[in-house]
Amino acid sequence: MGSAPATVREMRRAQRADGPAAVLGIGTANPPTCLAQDEYPDYYFRVTNSEHLTDLKGKLTRICNKSGIKQRFVHLDEQLLAANPDFTDRTLPSLDARVEIASAAVPKLAASAAAKAIAEWGRPATHITHLIFSTYSGARAPSADRRLASLLGLSPTVSRTILNLHGCYGGGRSLQLAKELAENNRGARVLVACSEITLIAFYGPEGGCPDNILGQALFGDGAGAVIVGADPVSPVERPLFEMAFALQTTIPETEDAISMQINKGGMEYHISNLVPRLLGCNVERCLVDAFGALGIHNADWNDLFWAIHPGGRAILDHIEGVLGLDDAKLAASRHVLSEFGNMSGTTVIFVLDELRRRRGRAANLEEGQAPEWGVMMAFGPGITIETMVLHAPATLEGI
Numbered sequence: 001m002g003s004a005p006a007t008v009r010e011m012r013r014a015q016r017a018d019g020p021a022a023v024l025g026i027g028t029a030n031p032p033t034c035l036a037q038d039e040y041p042d043y044y045f046r047v048t049n050s051e052h053l054t055d056l057k058g059k060l061t062r063i064c065n066k067s068g069i070k071q072r073f074v075h076l077d078e079q080l081l082a083a084n085p086d087f088t089d090r091t092l093p094s095l096d097a098r099v100e101i102a103s104a105a106v107p108k109l110a111a112s113a114a115a116k117a118i119a120e121w122g123r124p125a126t127h128i129t130h131l132i133f134s135t136y137s138g139a140r141a142p143s144a145d146r147r148l149a150s151l152l153g154l155s156p157t158v159s160r161t162i163l164n165l166h167g168c169y170g171g172g173r174s175l176q177l178a179k180e181l182a183e184n185n186r187g188a189r190v191l192v193a194c195s196e197i198t199l200i201a202f203y204g205p206e207g208g209c210p211d212n213i214l215g216q217a218l219f220g221d222g223a224g225a226v227i228v229g230a231d232p233v234s235p236v237e238r239p240l241f242e243m244a245f246a247l248q249t250t251i252p253e254t255e256d257a258i259s260m261q262i263n264k265g266g267m268e269y270h271i272s273n274l275v276p277r278l279l280g281c282n283v284e285r286c287l288v289d290a291f292g293a294l295g296i297h298n299a300d301w302n303d304l305f306w307a308i309h310p311g312g313r314a315i316l317d318h319i320e321g322v323l324g325l326d327d328a329k330l331a332a333s334r335h336v337l338s339e340f341g342n343m344s345g346t347t348v349i350f351v352l353d354e355l356r357r358r359r360g361r362a363a364n365l366e367e368g369q370a371p372e373w374g375v376m377m378a379f380g381p382g383i384t385i386e387t388m389v390l391h392a393p394a395t396l397e398g399i
Protein backbone atom coordinates (compact mmCIF):
# COMPACT_ATOMS: atom_id res chain seq x y z
CA MET A 1 0.00 0.00 0.00
CA GLY A 2 3.07 2.31 -0.12
CA SER A 3 2.27 5.48 1.77
CA ALA A 4 -1.12 4.53 3.29
CA PRO A 5 -2.07 7.55 5.41
CA ALA A 6 -4.12 5.74 8.04
CA THR A 7 -4.54 2.48 9.87
CA VAL A 8 -7.48 0.21 9.01
CA ARG A 9 -9.08 1.28 12.29
CA GLU A 10 -8.81 4.96 11.31
CA MET A 11 -10.16 4.24 7.83
CA ARG A 12 -13.10 2.43 9.38
CA ARG A 13 -13.78 5.32 11.72
CA ALA A 14 -13.74 7.72 8.78
CA GLN A 15 -16.30 5.55 6.97
CA ARG A 16 -18.76 5.84 9.87
CA ALA A 17 -21.24 8.68 10.32
CA ASP A 18 -20.72 11.08 13.23
CA GLY A 19 -24.31 11.32 14.44
CA PRO A 20 -27.27 8.96 14.83
CA ALA A 21 -29.44 7.87 11.93
CA ALA A 22 -32.57 9.95 11.53
CA VAL A 23 -35.85 9.83 9.65
CA LEU A 24 -35.55 12.50 6.93
CA GLY A 25 -38.82 11.97 5.04
CA ILE A 26 -41.97 9.86 5.25
CA GLY A 27 -44.55 8.96 2.59
CA THR A 28 -47.60 6.70 2.54
CA ALA A 29 -50.04 5.43 -0.09
CA ASN A 30 -53.14 3.25 -0.37
CA PRO A 31 -55.04 1.71 -3.28
CA PRO A 32 -58.23 3.57 -4.26
CA THR A 33 -60.90 1.05 -3.18
CA CYS A 34 -62.16 1.90 0.31
CA LEU A 35 -64.27 -0.60 2.29
CA ALA A 36 -66.35 0.64 5.22
CA GLN A 37 -65.98 -1.75 8.16
CA ASP A 38 -69.67 -1.66 9.11
CA GLU A 39 -70.59 -2.78 5.59
CA TYR A 40 -67.80 -5.32 5.28
CA PRO A 41 -69.61 -8.50 6.47
CA ASP A 42 -72.36 -7.96 3.83
CA TYR A 43 -69.75 -7.19 1.18
CA TYR A 44 -67.47 -10.14 2.02
CA PHE A 45 -70.20 -12.79 2.17
CA ARG A 46 -71.77 -11.46 -1.05
CA VAL A 47 -68.56 -11.38 -3.13
CA THR A 48 -67.51 -14.83 -1.90
CA ASN A 49 -71.01 -16.30 -2.54
CA SER A 50 -71.21 -17.44 1.09
CA GLU A 51 -74.43 -15.84 2.32
CA HIS A 52 -75.60 -19.26 3.56
CA LEU A 53 -72.79 -19.39 6.20
CA THR A 54 -74.76 -17.29 8.66
CA ASP A 55 -72.80 -18.35 11.79
CA LEU A 56 -69.52 -17.21 10.24
CA LYS A 57 -71.11 -13.97 9.09
CA GLY A 58 -72.22 -13.37 12.67
CA LYS A 59 -68.68 -13.97 13.88
CA LEU A 60 -67.19 -11.62 11.29
CA THR A 61 -69.74 -8.98 12.27
CA ARG A 62 -68.82 -9.32 15.95
CA ILE A 63 -65.09 -9.02 15.17
CA CYS A 64 -65.64 -6.02 12.87
CA ASN A 65 -67.71 -4.30 15.57
CA LYS A 66 -64.92 -4.72 18.11
CA SER A 67 -62.00 -4.06 15.74
CA GLY A 68 -61.62 -0.32 16.30
CA ILE A 69 -61.49 -0.04 12.49
CA LYS A 70 -63.70 2.36 10.50
CA GLN A 71 -62.42 1.62 7.01
CA ARG A 72 -59.70 -0.15 5.02
CA PHE A 73 -58.28 0.18 1.50
CA VAL A 74 -57.77 -2.79 -0.83
CA HIS A 75 -56.29 -3.49 -4.25
CA LEU A 76 -58.62 -6.47 -4.85
CA ASP A 77 -61.83 -4.81 -6.01
CA GLU A 78 -64.97 -6.57 -7.25
CA GLN A 79 -63.89 -6.33 -10.87
CA LEU A 80 -60.55 -8.04 -10.19
CA LEU A 81 -62.28 -10.66 -8.08
CA ALA A 82 -64.80 -11.35 -10.86
CA ALA A 83 -61.86 -11.92 -13.22
CA ASN A 84 -60.25 -14.31 -10.68
CA PRO A 85 -63.14 -16.28 -9.12
CA ASP A 86 -60.72 -18.98 -7.85
CA PHE A 87 -59.45 -16.49 -5.23
CA THR A 88 -62.52 -17.21 -3.09
CA ASP A 89 -61.56 -20.90 -2.66
CA ARG A 90 -58.19 -21.50 -1.04
CA THR A 91 -58.21 -25.19 -2.09
CA LEU A 92 -57.87 -24.13 -5.75
CA PRO A 93 -54.38 -23.44 -7.19
CA SER A 94 -54.56 -19.66 -7.56
CA LEU A 95 -51.05 -18.73 -6.39
CA ASP A 96 -49.72 -18.00 -9.90
CA ALA A 97 -52.44 -15.44 -10.59
CA ARG A 98 -52.05 -13.82 -7.18
CA VAL A 99 -48.27 -13.49 -7.55
CA GLU A 100 -48.70 -12.11 -11.07
CA ILE A 101 -50.97 -9.32 -9.83
CA ALA A 102 -48.88 -8.64 -6.69
CA SER A 103 -45.61 -8.44 -8.65
CA ALA A 104 -46.88 -5.35 -10.44
CA ALA A 105 -49.08 -3.82 -7.74
CA VAL A 106 -46.73 -4.10 -4.73
CA PRO A 107 -43.80 -2.06 -6.17
CA LYS A 108 -46.22 0.39 -7.82
CA LEU A 109 -47.89 1.18 -4.50
CA ALA A 110 -44.45 1.44 -2.87
CA ALA A 111 -43.39 3.89 -5.59
CA SER A 112 -46.25 6.29 -4.76
CA ALA A 113 -45.32 6.24 -1.08
CA ALA A 114 -41.59 6.58 -1.87
CA ALA A 115 -42.16 9.54 -4.22
CA LYS A 116 -43.77 11.43 -1.31
CA ALA A 117 -40.95 10.51 1.09
CA ILE A 118 -38.33 11.62 -1.45
CA ALA A 119 -40.17 14.90 -2.09
CA GLU A 120 -40.20 15.66 1.64
CA TRP A 121 -36.53 14.67 1.97
CA GLY A 122 -35.71 17.26 -0.71
CA ARG A 123 -32.86 15.56 -2.55
CA PRO A 124 -32.86 13.69 -5.90
CA ALA A 125 -33.76 9.98 -5.91
CA THR A 126 -30.34 9.25 -7.41
CA HIS A 127 -28.76 10.25 -4.07
CA ILE A 128 -30.32 7.16 -2.43
CA THR A 129 -27.50 4.70 -1.71
CA HIS A 130 -29.44 1.77 -0.18
CA LEU A 131 -32.91 0.32 -0.55
CA ILE A 132 -34.63 -2.00 1.92
CA PHE A 133 -37.96 -3.39 0.76
CA SER A 134 -40.29 -5.40 2.98
CA THR A 135 -43.39 -7.30 1.87
CA TYR A 136 -45.31 -10.51 2.53
CA SER A 137 -47.42 -10.02 -0.58
CA GLY A 138 -45.59 -11.91 -3.29
CA ALA A 139 -42.49 -13.91 -4.04
CA ARG A 140 -40.61 -13.69 -7.29
CA ALA A 141 -37.11 -12.81 -8.54
CA PRO A 142 -36.06 -10.27 -9.58
CA SER A 143 -38.31 -8.98 -6.85
CA ALA A 144 -40.19 -5.87 -5.82
CA ASP A 145 -37.04 -3.99 -4.72
CA ARG A 146 -35.60 -4.27 -8.24
CA ARG A 147 -38.84 -3.03 -9.79
CA LEU A 148 -39.13 -0.15 -7.32
CA ALA A 149 -35.56 0.94 -8.08
CA SER A 150 -36.50 1.16 -11.78
CA LEU A 151 -39.79 2.97 -11.14
CA LEU A 152 -37.99 5.62 -9.06
CA GLY A 153 -34.94 5.90 -11.33
CA LEU A 154 -32.52 4.98 -8.52
CA SER A 155 -28.83 4.72 -9.27
CA PRO A 156 -27.60 1.36 -10.68
CA THR A 157 -25.20 1.23 -7.72
CA VAL A 158 -27.99 1.36 -5.13
CA SER A 159 -27.52 -1.49 -2.67
CA ARG A 160 -30.80 -3.43 -2.47
CA THR A 161 -32.18 -5.83 0.15
CA ILE A 162 -35.61 -7.49 0.28
CA LEU A 163 -37.26 -8.81 3.42
CA ASN A 164 -40.00 -11.33 2.80
CA LEU A 165 -42.75 -12.65 5.09
CA HIS A 166 -41.66 -10.71 8.15
CA GLY A 167 -45.34 -9.84 8.46
CA CYS A 168 -46.24 -7.13 10.92
CA TYR A 169 -42.67 -6.51 12.12
CA GLY A 170 -41.30 -5.91 8.58
CA GLY A 171 -41.43 -2.12 8.97
CA GLY A 172 -39.68 -2.19 12.35
CA ARG A 173 -37.01 -4.61 11.08
CA SER A 174 -36.38 -2.51 7.95
CA LEU A 175 -35.99 0.68 9.98
CA GLN A 176 -33.50 -0.95 12.31
CA LEU A 177 -31.45 -2.21 9.34
CA ALA A 178 -31.62 1.26 7.78
CA LYS A 179 -30.26 2.72 11.02
CA GLU A 180 -27.30 0.30 10.95
CA LEU A 181 -26.56 1.09 7.30
CA ALA A 182 -26.82 4.86 7.76
CA GLU A 183 -24.61 4.95 10.85
CA ASN A 184 -21.96 2.65 9.41
CA ASN A 185 -21.64 4.25 5.97
CA ARG A 186 -20.90 7.97 6.03
CA GLY A 187 -23.24 9.80 3.67
CA ALA A 188 -25.56 6.80 3.13
CA ARG A 189 -29.19 7.62 2.39
CA VAL A 190 -31.43 4.58 2.84
CA LEU A 191 -34.89 4.24 1.36
CA VAL A 192 -37.10 1.90 3.40
CA ALA A 193 -40.20 0.77 1.52
CA CYS A 194 -42.92 -1.53 2.86
CA SER A 195 -45.81 -2.47 0.64
CA GLU A 196 -48.59 -4.94 1.42
CA ILE A 197 -51.64 -6.06 -0.52
CA THR A 198 -53.94 -8.58 1.09
CA LEU A 199 -55.05 -10.28 -2.13
CA ILE A 200 -52.33 -12.87 -1.53
CA ALA A 201 -54.32 -13.96 1.56
CA PHE A 202 -57.90 -13.30 0.48
CA TYR A 203 -60.36 -16.20 0.33
CA GLY A 204 -63.88 -17.11 1.31
CA PRO A 205 -65.03 -18.12 4.80
CA GLU A 206 -64.64 -21.71 5.98
CA GLY A 207 -66.05 -23.47 9.01
CA GLY A 208 -63.32 -24.47 11.49
CA CYS A 209 -60.98 -21.75 10.24
CA PRO A 210 -61.43 -18.76 12.59
CA ASP A 211 -57.99 -17.28 11.70
CA ASN A 212 -59.25 -16.61 8.20
CA ILE A 213 -62.30 -14.69 9.45
CA LEU A 214 -60.08 -12.69 11.81
CA GLY A 215 -57.69 -11.79 8.98
CA GLN A 216 -60.50 -10.72 6.65
CA ALA A 217 -61.72 -8.39 9.40
CA LEU A 218 -58.45 -6.68 10.30
CA PHE A 219 -56.04 -6.43 7.38
CA GLY A 220 -55.78 -3.71 4.77
CA ASP A 221 -53.47 -2.63 1.94
CA GLY A 222 -50.95 0.17 2.03
CA ALA A 223 -47.39 1.23 1.42
CA GLY A 224 -45.07 3.32 3.55
CA ALA A 225 -41.66 4.74 2.75
CA VAL A 226 -39.00 6.39 4.90
CA ILE A 227 -35.70 8.05 4.02
CA VAL A 228 -33.07 7.38 6.69
CA GLY A 229 -29.68 9.06 6.95
CA ALA A 230 -27.20 10.39 9.50
CA ASP A 231 -25.56 13.84 9.71
CA PRO A 232 -28.35 15.74 7.87
CA VAL A 233 -27.17 18.25 5.32
CA SER A 234 -28.60 21.61 6.39
CA PRO A 235 -30.79 23.33 5.28
CA VAL A 236 -32.19 20.75 2.83
CA GLU A 237 -32.46 17.78 5.17
CA ARG A 238 -34.49 18.05 8.37
CA PRO A 239 -34.47 15.20 10.91
CA LEU A 240 -38.00 14.19 11.95
CA PHE A 241 -36.98 11.47 14.43
CA GLU A 242 -33.48 10.49 15.47
CA MET A 243 -33.01 6.74 16.00
CA ALA A 244 -31.30 6.43 19.37
CA PHE A 245 -31.29 2.68 19.95
CA ALA A 246 -32.92 -0.44 18.47
CA LEU A 247 -33.49 -3.91 19.79
CA GLN A 248 -35.15 -7.09 18.53
CA THR A 249 -36.61 -9.54 21.06
CA THR A 250 -38.11 -12.99 20.47
CA ILE A 251 -40.65 -14.20 23.03
CA PRO A 252 -39.63 -17.76 24.01
CA GLU A 253 -41.99 -20.63 23.19
CA THR A 254 -44.26 -18.59 20.93
CA GLU A 255 -43.10 -19.99 17.61
CA ASP A 256 -46.60 -21.21 16.78
CA ALA A 257 -48.53 -18.15 17.95
CA ILE A 258 -48.41 -16.31 14.61
CA SER A 259 -47.56 -18.10 11.38
CA MET A 260 -47.79 -17.38 7.66
CA GLN A 261 -47.24 -19.88 4.84
CA ILE A 262 -47.46 -19.60 1.08
CA ASN A 263 -49.50 -22.45 -0.42
CA LYS A 264 -50.95 -23.20 -3.85
CA GLY A 265 -54.10 -21.28 -2.93
CA GLY A 266 -52.40 -18.17 -1.52
CA MET A 267 -51.01 -17.28 1.89
CA GLU A 268 -52.46 -19.11 4.87
CA TYR A 269 -51.97 -17.84 8.39
CA HIS A 270 -52.66 -18.61 12.00
CA ILE A 271 -53.08 -15.97 14.70
CA SER A 272 -53.49 -17.27 18.26
CA ASN A 273 -56.04 -15.49 20.41
CA LEU A 274 -53.26 -15.30 23.06
CA VAL A 275 -51.28 -12.74 21.01
CA PRO A 276 -52.59 -9.59 22.78
CA ARG A 277 -51.83 -11.10 26.21
CA LEU A 278 -48.40 -12.42 25.17
CA LEU A 279 -47.42 -8.99 23.92
CA GLY A 280 -48.85 -7.31 27.00
CA CYS A 281 -46.69 -9.56 29.21
CA ASN A 282 -43.48 -8.86 27.30
CA VAL A 283 -43.36 -5.27 26.07
CA GLU A 284 -42.20 -3.71 29.32
CA ARG A 285 -39.12 -5.97 29.46
CA CYS A 286 -38.16 -4.79 25.93
CA LEU A 287 -38.59 -1.15 26.95
CA VAL A 288 -36.53 -1.57 30.12
CA ASP A 289 -33.77 -3.28 28.09
CA ALA A 290 -33.78 -0.60 25.39
CA PHE A 291 -33.75 2.39 27.72
CA GLY A 292 -31.29 0.60 30.05
CA ALA A 293 -28.86 0.28 27.15
CA LEU A 294 -28.96 4.07 26.89
CA GLY A 295 -28.36 4.45 30.62
CA ILE A 296 -31.95 5.56 31.25
CA HIS A 297 -33.51 3.74 34.20
CA ASN A 298 -36.97 4.07 35.79
CA ALA A 299 -38.38 6.01 32.80
CA ASP A 300 -41.98 7.16 33.20
CA TRP A 301 -43.73 5.71 30.16
CA ASN A 302 -46.17 8.63 30.16
CA ASP A 303 -43.30 11.04 29.57
CA LEU A 304 -42.71 9.51 26.12
CA PHE A 305 -44.40 9.70 22.71
CA TRP A 306 -45.56 6.37 21.29
CA ALA A 307 -45.60 4.78 17.83
CA ILE A 308 -46.96 1.27 18.46
CA HIS A 309 -47.93 -1.08 15.63
CA PRO A 310 -51.74 -1.39 15.95
CA GLY A 311 -51.90 -5.13 15.25
CA GLY A 312 -55.42 -5.19 16.66
CA ARG A 313 -57.49 -3.14 19.10
CA ALA A 314 -56.96 -5.69 21.88
CA ILE A 315 -53.16 -5.46 21.45
CA LEU A 316 -53.25 -1.69 22.00
CA ASP A 317 -55.58 -2.15 24.99
CA HIS A 318 -53.24 -4.69 26.63
CA ILE A 319 -50.13 -2.58 26.09
CA GLU A 320 -51.86 0.57 27.32
CA GLY A 321 -53.01 -1.35 30.41
CA VAL A 322 -49.70 -2.96 31.41
CA LEU A 323 -47.72 0.24 30.90
CA GLY A 324 -50.36 2.41 32.59
CA LEU A 325 -50.44 4.78 29.63
CA ASP A 326 -52.76 7.78 29.59
CA ASP A 327 -55.62 7.60 27.06
CA ALA A 328 -54.07 9.94 24.50
CA LYS A 329 -50.68 8.18 24.36
CA LEU A 330 -51.69 5.63 21.72
CA ALA A 331 -53.90 8.08 19.79
CA ALA A 332 -51.74 7.96 16.64
CA SER A 333 -51.83 4.13 16.60
CA ARG A 334 -55.60 4.01 17.21
CA HIS A 335 -56.19 6.62 14.49
CA VAL A 336 -54.20 4.63 11.91
CA LEU A 337 -55.98 1.40 12.90
CA SER A 338 -59.33 3.14 12.52
CA GLU A 339 -58.61 4.75 9.15
CA PHE A 340 -56.62 1.98 7.44
CA GLY A 341 -56.82 -1.29 9.45
CA ASN A 342 -53.74 -3.39 10.09
CA MET A 343 -51.52 -3.04 7.00
CA SER A 344 -48.96 -5.42 8.47
CA GLY A 345 -45.33 -4.19 8.33
CA THR A 346 -46.35 -0.96 6.65
CA THR A 347 -48.58 0.20 9.50
CA VAL A 348 -45.87 1.48 11.82
CA ILE A 349 -44.72 3.91 9.11
CA PHE A 350 -48.26 5.32 8.92
CA VAL A 351 -48.14 5.70 12.71
CA LEU A 352 -44.83 7.62 12.55
CA ASP A 353 -46.34 9.85 9.88
CA GLU A 354 -49.47 10.49 11.97
CA LEU A 355 -47.40 11.10 15.08
CA ARG A 356 -45.23 13.77 13.51
CA ARG A 357 -48.37 15.46 12.10
CA ARG A 358 -49.92 15.49 15.58
CA ARG A 359 -46.72 16.85 17.12
CA GLY A 360 -46.57 19.56 14.49
CA ARG A 361 -50.22 20.53 15.05
CA ALA A 362 -49.74 20.66 18.83
CA ALA A 363 -46.66 22.86 18.43
CA ASN A 364 -48.48 25.21 16.06
CA LEU A 365 -51.33 25.55 18.54
CA GLU A 366 -48.80 26.07 21.33
CA GLU A 367 -50.36 23.22 23.30
CA GLY A 368 -47.31 22.79 25.48
CA GLN A 369 -44.12 20.86 25.06
CA ALA A 370 -44.51 17.51 23.26
CA PRO A 371 -42.27 14.74 24.69
CA GLU A 372 -38.73 14.80 23.34
CA TRP A 373 -38.21 11.03 23.65
CA GLY A 374 -40.39 8.24 22.38
CA VAL A 375 -40.67 4.62 21.31
CA MET A 376 -41.57 2.76 18.15
CA MET A 377 -42.63 -0.88 18.53
CA ALA A 378 -43.70 -3.48 15.97
CA PHE A 379 -44.66 -7.15 16.41
CA GLY A 380 -44.98 -10.19 14.21
CA PRO A 381 -44.30 -13.91 13.76
CA GLY A 382 -41.77 -15.34 16.19
CA ILE A 383 -43.29 -13.73 18.25
CA THR A 384 -40.86 -10.97 17.43
CA ILE A 385 -40.88 -7.54 19.06
CA GLU A 386 -38.98 -4.68 17.42
CA THR A 387 -38.26 -1.79 19.77
CA MET A 388 -36.66 1.50 18.76
CA VAL A 389 -36.02 4.47 21.03
CA LEU A 390 -36.62 7.72 19.14
CA HIS A 391 -35.65 11.29 19.84
CA ALA A 392 -37.57 14.14 18.23
CA PRO A 393 -35.31 17.11 17.59
CA ALA A 394 -36.71 20.59 18.07
CA THR A 395 -36.90 21.07 14.28
CA LEU A 396 -39.93 18.75 14.26
CA GLU A 397 -42.04 21.41 15.91
CA GLY A 398 -44.07 23.39 13.43
CA ILE A 399 -44.14 20.76 10.65
Ligand SMILES: CC(C)(COP(=O)(O)OP(=O)(O)OC[C@H]1O[C@@H](n2cnc3c(N)ncnc32)[C@H](O)[C@@H]1OP(=O)(O)O)[C@@H](O)C(=O)NCCC(=O)NCCSC(=O)/C=C/c1ccc(O)cc1
Nearest residue numbers: 062066067198201210214269271272273275311312313314
Ligand atom coordinates in the same frame (compact mmCIF):
# COMPACT_ATOMS: atom_id res chain seq x y z
C1 LIG B 1 -60.66 -7.11 17.63
C2 LIG B 1 -60.48 -8.52 18.23
C3 LIG B 1 -60.25 -9.52 17.11
C4 LIG B 1 -61.80 -8.90 18.95
O1 LIG B 1 -62.03 -8.01 20.04
P1 LIG B 1 -62.18 -8.57 21.53
O2 LIG B 1 -62.24 -7.44 22.46
O3 LIG B 1 -61.13 -9.61 21.81
O4 LIG B 1 -63.64 -9.20 21.48
P2 LIG B 1 -64.17 -10.64 21.89
O5 LIG B 1 -63.38 -11.26 23.00
O6 LIG B 1 -65.65 -10.47 22.13
O7 LIG B 1 -63.98 -11.51 20.59
C5 LIG B 1 -64.79 -11.31 19.44
C6 LIG B 1 -64.58 -12.52 18.57
O8 LIG B 1 -63.24 -12.48 18.06
C7 LIG B 1 -62.71 -13.81 18.13
N1 LIG B 1 -61.27 -13.79 18.17
C8 LIG B 1 -60.45 -13.08 18.95
N2 LIG B 1 -59.16 -13.36 18.69
C9 LIG B 1 -59.18 -14.27 17.71
C10 LIG B 1 -58.16 -14.97 17.00
N3 LIG B 1 -56.86 -14.75 17.23
N4 LIG B 1 -58.54 -15.85 16.04
C11 LIG B 1 -59.85 -16.03 15.77
N5 LIG B 1 -60.85 -15.39 16.40
C12 LIG B 1 -60.53 -14.53 17.35
C13 LIG B 1 -63.27 -14.32 19.45
O9 LIG B 1 -63.19 -15.74 19.51
C14 LIG B 1 -64.72 -13.84 19.36
O10 LIG B 1 -65.47 -14.72 18.57
P3 LIG B 1 -67.01 -15.04 19.01
O11 LIG B 1 -66.96 -15.62 20.39
O12 LIG B 1 -67.51 -16.01 17.99
O13 LIG B 1 -67.74 -13.73 18.99
C15 LIG B 1 -59.31 -8.50 19.26
O14 LIG B 1 -59.27 -9.77 19.89
C16 LIG B 1 -57.98 -8.18 18.68
O15 LIG B 1 -57.68 -7.04 18.38
N6 LIG B 1 -57.11 -9.20 18.57
C17 LIG B 1 -55.74 -9.02 18.12
C18 LIG B 1 -55.58 -9.57 16.76
C19 LIG B 1 -54.14 -9.92 16.52
O16 LIG B 1 -53.58 -10.79 17.19
N7 LIG B 1 -53.49 -9.24 15.58
C20 LIG B 1 -52.06 -9.38 15.36
C21 LIG B 1 -51.76 -10.44 14.47
S1 LIG B 1 -50.94 -9.77 13.13
C22 LIG B 1 -50.68 -11.05 12.07
O17 LIG B 1 -50.54 -12.12 12.52
C23 LIG B 1 -50.72 -10.77 10.65
C24 LIG B 1 -50.93 -11.76 9.77
C25 LIG B 1 -51.44 -11.44 8.46
C26 LIG B 1 -52.25 -12.34 7.83
C27 LIG B 1 -52.85 -12.04 6.62
C28 LIG B 1 -52.64 -10.84 6.01
O18 LIG B 1 -53.21 -10.51 4.83
C29 LIG B 1 -51.81 -9.92 6.65
C30 LIG B 1 -51.22 -10.23 7.85
